Amino acid sequence: AQTVTQSQPEMSVQEAETVTLSCTYDTSESNYYLFWYKQPPSRQMILVIRQEAYKQQNATENRFSVNFQKAAKSFSLKISDSQLGDTAMYFCAFMALSYSGGGADGLTFGKGTHLIIQP
């Protein structure tokens, strides 16, 4: 079974600052994908960024980038030039490509980090 740990329940930064959210995971699988999802107060789950474990290059999407350290099983999210609209819960998620069930399993989520961007 996979586990995902987000050690920061809440973080608060000033607008325009850079913030890094931590995530570690534990798995015995060799093929997997990692995701960061954002959940604003509306409760909608929105994909922020996706990383394939077989790729060494860190994924980047505009102001969002990850630091993927496979050996350390670490997958942190960096948000640059933070904006008020970035205020949300951020969930790290893992998907193993296990064939035991006939296909891939669903996403395993961490408990989330509540990020507050202060004006």
Added chain:
Amino acid sequence: DSGVTQTPKHLITATGQRVTLRCSPRSGDLSVYWYQQSLDQGLQFLIQYYNGEERAKGNILERFSAQQFPDLHSELNLSSLELGDSALYFCASSFSEGLAGETQYFGPGTRLLVL
């Protein structure tokens, strides 16, 4: 707007009752996933269907069941409801069965309150 629709948005019912949650995936998506988000358990994967067939099972209780119909919409049935079943239930969809780690797009959720 992700393109995934869920009905109803809110549901209030009593213990012991049965409810059905409905999900329509994005156009062209063949997989539907169900997740439960509660204060106690966080976000948990329940079950996945791909093109009408059950593909993967997570922490789904025996009182819960799901199916995917030929038009690819899915229903999650919750029976003998307990107070602890109160949660936000999400449906997500993806193009294929997930073996390429493709993105899952989430619906807005159905908020269930069991009194």
